[in-house]
């Protein structure tokens with residue numbers, strides 16, 4: 406079957422790879438000059454295989470109030486005269502109950518653990534290197550009470566694979582000596598030894614190259630304009646370089662998916678939640694962590710990517726405004742340098758912003774739409790690097806008429 410994959414982020418690239426493996430004739434259309442150059446470019450790098458969780462938690466409304474009006478707040482809602490944004494914000498806040506969080510959390514772990522297996526298999530098969538670190542992720546907590554609460558919640562999980570090691574600062578320093586300068590600020594950590602980190606962009610680029618060698622066509626520098634539909638099917642896509650036709654279409658345009666779908670009468674609540682990262686060169690410095698870190702008080706993640714330290718965080722509901730805020734990136738840089746003062750050259754840090762393609766329940770939308778031959782692989786939010794390979798595999802199975810390996814309840818569009 407001829408399949409057109411729309412978008413070459415980590416999600417679309419993974420789908421294209423698996424569709425090709427399943428024997429389809431695959432073309433990927435991407436407006437940039439390469440794969441993984443938008444949201445998949447400089448994200449936090451964490452593969453949250455055992456810790457993927459929705460951001461819509463019961464604590465969020467309280468945090469929004471606590472940080473209200475502060476430019477350096479981890480969560481910032483800048484409401485605009487945009488009905489889609491207000492509708493999204495209300496739906497997101499409605500998700501912030503204990504019951505709904507727990508239901509989505511179960512679904513997120515089902516997909517993240519499956520996706521992790523897929524990632525391991527692909528990197529092994531294709532010999533992909535992406536500055537990965539498979540030694541675990543350390544979640545730091547400033548107070549004993551926060552640590553105890555978080556530990557109790559994690560240890561309630563019936564499956565011990567999801568249980569972290571609860572460690573004090575003495576043990577923290579054994580697993581991550583670079584914390585020596587800031588150890589006094591933390592009470593301890595949860596150590597998820599099975600989670601990983603790595604550069605999503607390097608992975609995407611290498612996977613695209615492998616897919617291309619195996620027969621996938623990447624049409625870079627081509628901008629999609631609209632989908633053409635007729636009689637319950639997509640018949641073509643219009644681009645700035647003419648019309649492209651296929652038997653099946655995979656929507657993986659990240660935050661832009663909803664804009665395209667709206668034009669053909671499909672409403673999906675995928676909205677951009679902007680985040681920032683800073684990437685600090687570590688060459689010649691000896692204070693950068695080896696392990697990936699989750700800094701609990703400011704909700705910032707840090708990943709060691711070879712000779713770089715990437716720190717990422719913050720969530721800004723501000724529409725499709727891609728500008729990079731100096732205040733917000735500085736806040737990430739300041740926290741990183743205060744935890745790891747000798748990690749690298751802060752003056753040379755690269756600042757970046759990306760749109761998390763977020764749904765209100767923070768889970769992606771996978772599977773068929775009301776158009777028979779149009780499949781969704783979008784809305785991966787804050788965890789798209791983690792979910793990408795599993796999602797791609799699911800879509801390839803569906804397009805091929807095979808049953809996916811995992812139950813898709815909670816992941817299809819009809820939940821909204």
Ligand SMILES: Cc1cc2nc3c(=O)[nH]c(=O)nc-3n(C[C@H](O)[C@H](O)[C@H](O)COP(=O)(O)OP(=O)(O)OC[C@H]3O[C@@H](n4cnc5c(N)ncnc54)[C@H](O)[C@@H]3O)c2cc1C
Nearest residue numbers: 412414416436444445449450451629659680788789790791
């Ligand atoms: C600050 C930050 C930190 C993050 N940290 C993590 C993390 O630690 N772990 C994790 O798992 N996830 C993380 N994420 C989330 C993850 O980066 C995203 O979920 C993921 O990159 C989404 O991938 P995607 O392929 O859906 O979207 P994208 O990478 O944005 O891909 C969509 C593609 O569609 C293309 N496109 C759009 N419109 C058009 C058009 N009209 N014509 C042609 N092409 C078009 C774009 O150019 C783009 O390449 C983070 C995100 C941010 C912003």
